[in-house]
Amino acid sequence: MPGWNEYVQITGNIPNWPYSVNYGKEHEINCDVLVLGGGIAGCWAAIGAARKGARAVIVEKSVTRTSGAGGSGVDHWHAAVTNPACKISPEEFALAVIEDNHGYRCGISQYITCRESYDCLLELEEMGVKIRDSEDEFKGAEFRDEATKLLFAYDYTAKYCIRVWGSNTKPSLYRECRRLGVQIFDHIMVTSLLNEDGQPGRKVIGATGLHTRTGEFYVFRGKATILCMFLPQRQWIFSTELKGLCTTHRPPNSSGDGHAMAWKAGALFTAVERSRQGTGGPYGYPQYGVGNTWNTWYACTMVDATGKEIPWIDRDGKILKTVSERYRPAPGQKFFLSDMAREYKYRGPTLQPDWRERARKGEYVLPIYADIPSLPPLERKALWGLMIAQEARTLIPIYWTYNQAGFDPDKDMLQYYDGSWMGMGPPQWRDYADGGGLVVDWDLRTSLEGLYAAGGQIFASGDHAYAACTGRYAGRKAAEYAAGVSISELNRRQIEAEKARIYAPVRRKNGMDWKELNAGVCRIMQDYCSELKNEELLNLGLKWLAELEEGEMKTAYARNPHELGRMMEVFNIATVARMIFEGCRARKATNPYLGFIRTDYPQVDPPEWRKWITIRLDGNEVKTGDMPLDYYGDLSKNYAEHAPK
Amino acid sequence: MKDEFKALPNIVTPAHPVIFDEAVCTGCNACVENCVMDIFIPNPEKGKPPIILYPDECYYDGLCVYNCPLWRQGAIRLNHPLNQRVRWKRKETGEHFRIGSPNPPPPNNRPPVGGWQAKSG
Numbered sequence: 129m130p131g132w133n134e135y136v137q138i139t140g141n142i143p144n145w146p147y148s149v150n151y152g153k154e155h156e157i158n159c160d161v162l163v164l165g166g167g168i169a170g171c172w173a174a175i176g177a178a179r180k181g182a183r184a185v186i187v188e189k190s191v192t193r194t195s196g197a198g199g200s201g202v203d204h205w206h207a208a209v210t211n212p213a214c215k216i217s218p219e220e221f222a223l224a225v226i227e228d229n230h231g232y233r234c235g236i237s238q239y240i241t242c243r244e245s246y247d248c249l250l251e252l253e254e255m256g257v258k259i260r261d262s263e264d265e266f267k268g269a270e271f272r273d274e275a276t277k278l279l280f281a282y283d284y285t286a287k288y289c290i291r292v293w294g295s296n297t298k299p300s301l302y303r304e305c306r307r308l309g310v311q312i313f314d315h316i317m318v319t320s321l322l323n324e325d326g327q328p329g330r331k332v333i334g335a336t337g338l339h340t341r342t343g344e345f346y347v348f349r350g351k352a353t354i355l356c357m358f359l360p361q362r363q364w365i366f367s368t369e370l371k372g373l374c375t376t377h378r379p380p381n382s383s384g385d386g387h388a389m390a391w392k393a394g395a396l397f398t399a400v401e402r403s404r405q406g407t408g409g410p411y412g413y414p415q416y417g418v419g420n421t422w423n424t425w426y427a428c429t430m431v432d433a434t435g436k437e438i439p440w441i442d443r444d445g446k447i448l449k450t451v452s453e454r455y456r457p458a459p460g461q462k463f464f465l466s467d468m469a470r471e472y473k474y475r476g477p478t479l480q481p482d483w484r485e486r487a488r489k490g491e492y493v494l495p496i497y498a499d500i501p502s503l504p505p506l507e508r509k510a511l512w513g514l515m516i517a518q519e520a521r522t523l524i525p526i527y528w529t530y531n532q533a534g535f536d537p538d539k540d541m542l543q544y545y546d547g548s549w550m551g552m553g554p555p556q557w558r559d560y561a562d563g564g565g566l567v568v569d570w571d572l573r574t575s576l577e578g579l580y581a582a583g584g585q586i587f588a589s590g591d592h593a594y595a596a597c598t599g600r601y602a603g604r605k606a607a608e609y610a611a612g613v614s615i616s617e618l619n620r621r622q623i624e625a626e627k628a629r630i631y632a633p634v635r636r637k638n639g640m641d642w643k644e645l646n647a648g649v650c651r652i653m654q655d656y657c658s659e660l661k662n663e664e665l666l667n668l669g670l671k672w673l674a675e676l677e678e679g680e681m682k683t684a685y686a687r688n689p690h691e692l693g694r695m696m697e698v699f700n701i702a703t704v705a706r707m708i709f710e711g712c713r714a715r716k717a718t719n720p721y722l723g724f725i726r727t728d729y730p731q732v733d734p735p736e737w738r739k740w741i742t743i744r745l746d747g748n749e750v751k752t753g754d755m756p757l758d759y760y761g762d763l764s765k766n767y768a769e770h771a772p773k
Numbered sequence: 774m775k776d777e778f779k780a781l782p783n784i785v786t787p788a789h790p791v792i793f794d795e796a797v798c799t800g801c802n803a804c805v806e807n808c809v810m811d812i813f814i815p816n817p818e819k820g821k822p823p824i825i826l827y828p829d830e831c832y833y834d835g836l837c838v839y840n841c842p843l844w845r846q847g848a849i850r851l852n853h854p855l856n857q858r859v860r861w862k863r864k865e866t867g868e869h870f871r872i873g874s875p876n877p878p879p880p881n882n883r884p885p886v887g888g889w890q891a892k893s894g
Contacts, residue, residue: 130816131788131825133781143824146814190809199809200834258891265886293891295839315811340811371857372790372831373810380832381810414833418859501864509886517885524835524844527885529851530859534870534878540861690811690827 162350167196169583169599170356176603202294203519218242235760258293286463326619329394333616340693351610360384383697384704396575400564400711408551419498419542427454497541570770604772639685787854790831793822804837
């Protein structure tokens with residue numbers, strides 16, 4: 129079992145750092161399309177660019193073969209509205225999602241996803257990912273389309289979400305990247321973007337990187353650059369004591385690196401004021417690993433301790449008598465939006481929402497269980513045998529580990545806990561959600577020339593299929609752009625300033641470690657940028673943040689390249705904290721669709737504030753602005769004009 | 774007697790996100806190279822399981838296990854911390870179990886639909 133402690137106890141030696149360390153040693157890499165972040169969006173971006181003949185490079189902080197929110201799998205593929213069995217159009221679906229969010233969605237990336245989601249899935253099938261029931265394991269199931277052998281989730285009538293065998297998605301994408309000649313640099317954390325003439329706000333011409341095993345320094349020069357990193361995860365909650373770093377829904381090394389570097393490079397952001405009620409974070413359970421009714425578990429039967437069933441109801445509160453009805457739109461409703469719809473128009477069936485209040489009055493007896501054995505056999509097989517085996521962080525953590533411990537879905541009812549696997553946290557614990565990011569145009573280009581964005585970098589972003597579609601699209605557009613420009617000269621001053629910044633923590637002999645600093649930034653967010661906001665709180669938060677940046681962060685201390693990488697993450701978390709504070713100050717109205725309450729501006733989404741609030745850094749000054757919610761214009765017309773050829 | 778007691782700091786918890794079986798593990802370091810958080814380092818002694826250097830950074834995605842050539846033989850297994858071990862009830866008998874029960878029911882070895890390495894075509 130050699131943990132570090134056992135090793136030291138048994139051998140009497142402290143192990144040496146296994147990689148040779150050479151802080152500051154420089155490498156320079158040139159390419160046409162530079163992809164920063166090798167997750168789902170990044171791999172698809174590189175594939176899209178390479179197929180257009182571009183020399184593409186991926187730079188990944190972790191391991192491209194396994195990294196990212198989709199690194200360990202995907203079990204249901206959203207927005208596949210162009211599949212032959214689907215009953216709704218891309219326009220209908222995109223507009224429904226936008227309407228359900230009261231306009232607070234990015235129409236561009238939403239529509240690209242609706243148009244290209246199924247195409248991406250077919251390409252994945254060619255790469256070796258299983259997407260249909262070719263062995264007829266589910267023959268006769270009502271969620272199966274007999275002609276295509278596709279299996280559907282959620283709405284069995286509209287058929288827009290496909291159940292897939294996605295646990296090998298990332299290795300398949302990785303192989304395709306390699307086959308296409310994409311150069312991959314793993315274990316390199318990108319630390320900054322490089323601008324033309326070293327001037328933030330100018331064209332982006334490359335990036336710098338830190339190798340988190342050797343400490344060596346990398347300079348990447350690209351004709352076009354695509355930011356493909358994920359949404360900030362350790363912004364409000366940080367603790368490793370109870371369950372390591374699996375305290376966030378998405379990968380905990382997603383520390384807002386892309387957000388921070390694009391901010392410092394002068395790019396335009398929007399919606400960064402968005403957040404949502406936090407979860408239990410450190411107090412949750414393994415992801416998807418408790419009995420529940422959401423997401424992968426939709427629409428499992430739940431029973432109380434006496435075996436009494438908690439009913440499923442339709443959007444009008446009518447009790448649904450069969451399991452089958454949980455997967456169907458209400459009478460007169462064409463389709464429902466998975467299990468996440470806000471609006472009556474798009475709302476689907478749900479477990480009786482007030483069951484907990486009823487339990488308080490004695491109607492149900494705790495604990496509650498997911499009654500998997502009672503599900504129709506093919507639903508049970510789809511839930512545990514297919515989806516729990518294929519979803520991210522489930523094949524080994526849940527399917528294999530629970531089964532080896534004796535769990536049998538034919539016999540056993542898995543317990544539900546309050547808050548499900550995410551647990552329940554206090555209102556101070558927020559989550560960045562699918563919130564703010566870079567403003568993009570119909571080329572998925574940001575406000576800076578040469579810089580494109582995909583996946584979680586785009587504001588109001590989505591899930592796995594969304595990352596795939598926007599990555600693939602941005603890759604092709606960036607390649608088209610790169611074909612018409614030449615590589616730019618580097619600015620040495622900008623590079624030297626970055627080297628001085630990133631290596632400072634390893635030049636100190638003592639100081640504060642990255643974990644204490646991370647928790648310190650989170651505390652400022654909890655105390656001053658929480659559920660209830662006002663000008664006084666936000667200004668105080670910025671004051672404390674500035675004090676921390678000038679004080680404790682100047683004592684930041686790292687003992688090896690790994691710790692240095694984590695410290696750079698915390699620096700980015702502090703930068704993103706600043707962005708969030710600025711975004712929150714700029715919106716002077718309460719907005720439930722952005723999870724945003726200003727107690728000093730309590731009016732809810734007044735007409736004059738129904739717009740995107742933008743922020744960008746100009747020198748040392750924060751410039752705020754706005755743009756119309758539907759700045760993207762006519763979806764199908766603009767797509768037809770801009771989609772890569 | 775006094776020298777047998779060393780001054781040691783508290784153990785970082787959770788300390789053992791994975792457990793290696795030294796009799797099966799060949800020290801190939803596939804887990805080291807596939808870990809997204811880079812929590813392992815190779816064992817200085819060749820052929821031995823890696824050292825878990827940063828157990829507190831584990832993301833519990835199980836990719837170290839899935840990418841081990843000998844995972845089904847038990848070379849490495851994911852070890853949910855004690856506070857993470859979920860419980861269940863056997864419907865017919867009313868018995869209660871948990872991950873890590875001292876008297877567990879027999880393991881359920883059924884592979885997922887499509888097998889452990891499902892592929893298209």
